[in-house]
Each structure stands twice: as C-alpha cells, then as structure tokens.
Amino acid sequence: MQKRPNKISRSRRKNSAQTIFTRFMLIVAFFILWIGGIGVRLVHLQINQHEWLAEQAQDQRRNQVKSKQLRGTIYDRTERALAMSVQAKSLFADPAEIEDVEGTAKKVAAVLKLKPSDVFNQLTKAKVENKRFVYLARKLDEDAAEKINDALKNTDLRKFDEPRFAGLHWKEEQKRSYPQKTLAAQVVGFSNAEDVGSAGIEQSQEGLLHGAVIKKWQDRDRLGRVYDETELEEDERELPKDVVLTISNSIQYKTEQALEAGVKASNAKSGMAIVLDPKTGEILAMANYPTFDPNRFNEVAPESLTNRAVQSMYSPGSVFKLITYAAALQENMIKPDGEIDCRKGFIEVGGHRFNDPHATKVMSYGDAFAVSSNYAAIKTALGLGKDRFYNYALEFGFGSPTGIELPAEARGQIRPPGTWFGDSLASMSIGYELNVTALQAASAYA
Incomplete structure (x- = not known):
C-alpha cells in the first residue's frame, strides 16, 4: 500500500526555511545599517568636527613649557666674574599621580634627608587642595640630580622621564653662583629663589640682568618622550645683559683684609672702607665688615647685609x-x-x-x-x-x-x-x- 506525502511536514520545513532567511536578512540589514551609521559618523567627524578633533589630539600630545634665559653676569673691571648663573634642576611632585603618599614620603625623605612627616604633610595637603606642583628640592646641580635619580629608580615603573618614580619630575631652572664668595658681597648683593635681584647691584640692575621667559611647545609620544620642540617667537624679548663694575678684584681683596684687621684691632663691631680713583672718581673698592657669602645668604644675620658705605650715616x-x-x-x-x-x-x-x-x-x-x-x-x-x-x-x-x-x-x-x-x-x-x-x-x- 503506497503512503501519501506528509503535507504538514513539508509546510513546516518551508516555514522554517522562511524564518531562517528572514533572520539572515535582518542580520544583514543590521550590519548594513551599522556600517552605514559608522560611515555617516566618520563623514561627520572628518568634515564637521575635523578641526575640533585635531585640536584635541594636539592638546593630548603637546604642552607648553616655560624656561628662563640665564641671568646676566656681573664682572669686576678686569672682567673677573663676581656673579654668574648656571643651569640647575628642581625636583617637584605631582600629588595627583601619587597613590601611595605615605610610601612616597618615606622614600623621598630618606633620599633628600628630610623628615618623612614633613614630606607626607606637604604632599597630603597638596593632594587635598588639588595642587599639581609641589617643590621637594630646589636648584640642584647635575651630579646631585643624578644621585637622586639613581636612589629613586623604580625599574618596574613604565615612565620615560627621570626620576623613574611615580609622581616625581624635574624642572629646568637656573642657580646663581658667586665664585668670589664674600668679596664685595654688599656691593654685588644677591638674587632670591625666583632669580630676582634682592640687594646690591643684583637689585639695582635687575632690568639689565634678568633673563626673558622663553616659551616652547613640546610634542610627546604616548610614553611622554619629547620628539619635537618649537620655541615661540617673541618680538619684544629682552636679552639679559652683563654688568661690568669699576671695582678691582685685587684692590677690593686688599681693602677688605686691611679693614678686617683694623676693626679687630680697635675692638669695633663693624667698619667700612672705600677706595676711589681721584682722577676719575671711579670706585675701586667698597668694603664692609662683617661681610657674608651670597651663596649662603639665607644663613646670614640681617645686619651683615647692610652696605654701610652708602646706607649708614654718621657724624664725620x-x-x-x-x-x-x-x-x-x-x-x-x-x-x-x-x-x-x-x-x-x-x-x-x-x-x-x-x-x-x-x-x-x-x-x-x-x-x-x-x-x-x-x-x-x-x-x-x-x-x-x-x-x-x-x-x-x-x-x-x-x-x-x-x-x-x-x-x-x-x-x-x-x-x-x-x-x-x-x-x-x-x-x-x-x-x-x-x-x-x-x-x-x-x-x-x-
């Protein structure tokens, strides 16, 4: 006996195939719409937001840094340097980049020979106040900076700039040096931590000696390495100028020696002496006792800073x-x-x-x-x-x-x-x- 085809089974297979086809077409349509949406978005970004995106990309890889030209040199009449500036580095912390404040404070304090509690309080306060810049050490020479880099090196940290320690960075600065030390100290004066003249010739000739601020654009890669640097042009930039005094290094030294001997011999507290050229009126020496070392002016008693030859009055x-x-x-x-x-x-x-x-x-x-x-x-x-x-x-x-x-x-x-x-x-x-x-x-x- 011959069986009839099962119409119900055929109908079900047909419906199943139709369902699969419909689903496939839906998926295809979805992908077409998705790709089309991406295309529209790309066109929108390329045409309508091109400039904005370019600026955002530039901001992420480019930053502006400021540095100061080296301050002018002060010479005696024979062009022997009495005050000069050299490149230096200052260590600072960015508290926002530091997760372990206590651990960082202990490590930094040990290297810089500071109190851990002082460093911890400094970093904690800055972190609470959302400050991104905290000085830890100012105006160190290259040798001192290298020693700190070695002591703070963390080989597990992926960080390009020195020191290899989270949240710590170097800032390029300059340091004022007085190679003749106490010689003519009250005349030469000194400049403060911000490289601004605060006494003597350093103060009176600030307008000539000060260095202009230089602005530069730095382009960095994703690891923070600088691969391009462009200095901004400034039409009205004033270059620092050197200053030459009428003071003679040798005459100044002999005058200071004689003055010190005279003050001590008479049991006086202080004294001043001046040597002038009677033909020209030029000052060849201007000595004060006691004197001080401008390289360590923060340790000097205020009365030693006075230039008695011009600032003090007496009955003649x-x-x-x-x-x-x-x-x-x-x-x-x-x-x-x-x-x-x-x-x-x-x-x-x-x-x-x-x-x-x-x-x-x-x-x-x-x-x-x-x-x-x-x-x-x-x-x-x-x-x-x-x-x-x-x-x-x-x-x-x-x-x-x-x-x-x-x-x-x-x-x-x-x-x-x-x-x-x-x-x-x-x-x-x-x-x-x-x-x-x-x-x-x-x-x-x-």
Missing part, C-alpha cells in the same frame, strides 16, 4: 674740617701757609665752649689742619658765615645722594641755616650736628 667729626678749610681757600680767605693764632686754647660760640688741646701757639693753616685744630676750623667757619658755609657743604655733595647705582643710598643730613642753633656753625665746622655717608666723605676728599 674732624673729617669735615677739610670742607671748612676748602671753602675758605676757595673764597681766598686763607692760604695754606698763612698763620692763625691758636694760643688761647679754646673758643666760645653761642654759649658753648669748644676746647682745643692742639691750640697752643701761632701756626699755619696747613699745620692747624694737620693737628686737627678745633680752634682754627671754628674761627675759619665763623669768617665764612652760615650761608656760605652751608652752600659749600651742599656743593661738596652733602645732604644729597651721590647717584651711585646701589639701592637704598642714604642722603645724609645737613639742616638749613634757618634751623640752626647759636653754636651750630661752630659745631658743623668740626663735623657735628650733621650726618654723612662714607661715600659722600670719600667723594668730597677725592
């Missing part, structure tokens, strides 16, 4: 008698070999008695000056009168700054005649009731 005493005699000579009132009777031994002016142990005889004005006679100087000043005496004192530069290119120069002090007392003219003629600087006195004598 008998030094000022030369001004009295010079004014009288200019007025043709006296002659060096002219005589003056000093046998009285004292003189009274305005109710004030001025004694003179040297006034015992008739002597020439030259001899009176040589023995520093009070009587002769006062008698001469009284002949000049208040106004002429005062005007000559001003012409010699007293009461006004000399104009030397050093900061904080004192003006000195000499009161106008309208404010004088009855004995003021006599007192001023022998160097009292007025104040001068050592530079003013030296300039007047030169």
